[in-house]
């Protein structure tokens with residue numbers, strides 16, 4: 001294709017609240033477009049796990065940030081999706097547990113932690129310049145000049161139901177009310193925090209997935225990526 005090459009950079013951001021299916025959608029979109037996929041929530045969850053294990057207060061931003069800067073936090077890109085690791089320890093499953101989920105919003109509130117992780121995310125994008133990256137601030141703060149920026153939303157009850165099914169599929173014990181409470185609490189904290197609150201980035205594309213399947217969301221995103229980038233075919237390169 002003239003003017004194109006499989007090495008040209010392409011950053012697509014997906015932000016939105018918990019339980020919208022962001023991770024699943026980001027992974028599927030990345031697979032279909034031949035891009036890498038970055039789940040930035042895992043990085044905040046990893047810091048929350050480190051805080052738990054080292055009995056650090058989740059409100060001690062500077063201490064958490066130095067933990068974040070010195071711990072050997074990395075993704076294992078040989079796995080699909082990339083595994084979140086501390087050194088050689090794969091913590092991808094452990095960071096989904098409710099004790100970590102219950103602390104992570106407070107960790108994500110700390111500006112010192114955000115500074116360290118935002119820098120780490122931009123470094124990752126330098127190494128993986130063809131990337132779908134999902135989180136809360138990817139289109140608003142980390143990659144405001146991304147090629148395409150999405151904001152994925154859905155009604156709260158639908159999001160809680162999806163998160164419950166996801167946990168049940170993993171074989172976890174599910175208390176739907178506890179999950180709904182956790183989602184409510186995290187939404188409130190994510191939207192109201194001073195540092196990089198969850199907002200729909202100006203100029204981003206809103207997709208309300210309340211009545212859409214994951215496949216429908218991904219198909220719509222592909223159409224929009226083609227429209228926004230002017231490329232067609234599955235491989236946008």
Ligand code: DC
Nearest residue numbers: 040041042044104105108135136137
């Ligand atoms: O997407 P998730 O549930 O794994 O995110 C975990 C927490 O991290 C959630 O409270 C929001 C926060 N987060 C954030 O503040 N910024 C990001 N880029 C990603 C996640």
